[in-house]
Amino acid sequence: MKTPFIFGKLAKESNFTDRTDETQHLVTNFKALINTILISPRRWGKSSLVYKAAQIAKKEDSSLRICMVDLFNVRTEEQFYTALAQSVIASTESKWQEALANATRFLSRFVPKVSFAGDSMTEITVDLNMEELRRNPDEILDLAEKIATEKKVRIIVCIDEFQNIANFDDPLAFQRKLRAHWQQHQNVGYCLYGSKRHMMMEVFTDYSMPFYKFGELMFLDKIATPEWVHFISSTFSETGKHISDKLCESIVSFADNHPYYVQQLSQQVWLRTEVDATEEIVCEAHSDIIAQLGLMFDNLTQTLTNGQICLLRAMSAGEKSLTSKAVMDKYNLSSPTMISRARKALVEKDILDYIGGVYSFQDPMYAYWMKHQYFRL
Numbered sequence: 001m002k003t004p005f006i007f008g009k010l011a012k013e014s015n016f017t018d019r020t021d022e023t024q025h026l027v028t029n030f031k032a033l034i035n036t037i038l039i040s041p042r043r044w045g046k047s048s049l050v051y052k053a054a055q056i057a058k059k060e061d062s063s064l065r066i067c068m069v070d071l072f073n074v075r076t077e078e079q080f081y082t083a084l085a086q087s088v089i090a091s092t093e094s095k096w097q098e099a100l101a102n103a104t105r106f107l108s109r110f111v112p113k114v115s116f117a118g119d120s121m122t123e124i125t126v127d128l129n130m131e132e133l134r135r136n137p138d139e140i141l142d143l144a145e146k147i148a149t150e151k152k153v154r155i156i157v158c159i160d161e162f163q164n165i166a167n168f169d170d171p172l173a174f175q176r177k178l179r180a181h182w183q184q185h186q187n188v189g190y191c192l193y194g195s196k197r198h199m200m201m202e203v204f205t206d207y208s209m210p211f212y213k214f215g216e217l218m219f220l221d222k223i224a225t226p227e228w229v230h231f232i233s234s235t236f237s238e239t240g241k242h243i244s245d246k247l248c249e250s251i252v253s254f255a256d257n258h259p260y261y262v263q264q265l266s267q268q269v270w271l272r273t274e275v276d277a278t279e280e281i282v283c284e285a286h287s288d289i290i291a292q293l294g295l296m297f298d299n300l301t302q303t304l305t306n307g308q309i310c311l312l313r314a315m316s317a318g319e320k321s322l323t324s325k326a327v328m329d330k331y332n333l334s335s336p337t338m339i340s341r342a343r344k345a346l347v348e349k350d351i352l353d354y355i356g357g358v359y360s361f362q363d364p365m366y367a368y369w370m371k372h373q374y375f376r377l
């Protein structure tokens with residue numbers, strides 16, 4: 001039997017749960033070409049949500065094309081233009097002959113070399129002349145609009161891991177260029193998303209930045225406990241196993257509702273369960289996951305300064321008023337300035353999150369490991 005529960009891949013079909021409102025909202029934005037910026041911490045389900053909404057929007061509106069660009073391995077502007085051109089070409093045609101004709105026609109200046117692997121349009125590669133690209137990338141930024149206008153279709157360009165543009169040589173100039181072009185598009189909408197929450201916030205909510213008010217900001221929440229309980233228990237039942245609601249709740253609580261970890265822990269419990277899940281199985285599965293991640297957590301912790309570790313210790317102990325004299329003395333926190341510097345650095349390292357005025361650990365397993373194994377509190 002195929003193992004249910006997946007993690008580390010897009011959650012699709014029966015593996016995708018809840019998010020009804022967010023999905024509907026995104027579908028509406030796609031159909032209305034409303035630019036949307038989707039922000040959440042790592043692995044909360046952004047990519048899965050966009051994929052799901054894209055499938056529905058496409059089905060409901062036959063004039064809509066969805067162009068998916070993933071910047072996960074894109075480090076330079078040239079790579080960005082190539083990835084964008086490639087996805088626009090691949091998403092606007094369903095036959096390779098037409099894709100080739102479009103590439104030749106709309107990208108002629110860049111002397112495109114197009115290759116296909118298999119029949120799938122997702123395996124199309126477009127190579128562009130780098131010198132020309134450096135000289136005049138603007139055409140690529142308008143490619144989607146040009147094709148949409150000419151072919152009388154509408155396009156949603158979805159750009160995943162958008163935070164990677166921060167690695168380009170001059171990110172600010174690049175953002176200015178994108179915005180100048182994209183805000184003029186009439187037949188193309190943009191959905192930009194990424195997991196470096198603090199960077200995404202800076203790019204899209206700071207009024208001095210080019211992308212300020214570019215589109216609607218959507219903050220993804222975690223999935224609520226009752227949805228998870230229903231999802232876990234019905235997935236067990238469908239595969240001939242049983243788990244009580246109480247144990248489902250403890251899985252969700254160990255994972256702090258974090259979608260990736262709820263799926264991972266559920267899978268580990270499922271694999272260990274013959275017929276009926278028990279509390280011992282849940283605890284054992286959780287300990288195993290912590291043990292597997294231990295080495296990585298250890299390495300991560302070694303990159304931290306003493307001040308940052310003192311701060312994490314106070315947080316792990318549940319201290320709330322970190323700047324009170326008693327707490328600062330107890331945990332060796334030298335000054336409020338030092339605390340705010342350490343917090344900022346930990347947010348930039350993706351260890352802490354700052355949501356709704358509260359700092360918290362981003363990774364529930366790291367929080368657990370820190371508290372119980374590193375500090376032994």
Ligand SMILES: Nc1ncnc2c1ncn2[C@@H]1O[C@H](COP(=O)(O)OP(=O)(O)OP(=O)(O)O)[C@@H](O)[C@H]1O
Binds near residue numbers: 043
């Ligand atoms: N709606 C959902 N229902 C069930 N599980 C989900 C859902 N969304 C996400 N997950 C779980 O979380 C994992 C991460 O999802 P996804 O890759 O979509 O998140 P992400 O926010 O794009 O992550 P990253 O920040 O790494 O890009 C999935 O592999 C899956 O296990």
Ligand SMILES: [Mg+2]
Binds near residue numbers: 046048160
């Ligand atoms: Mg993602």
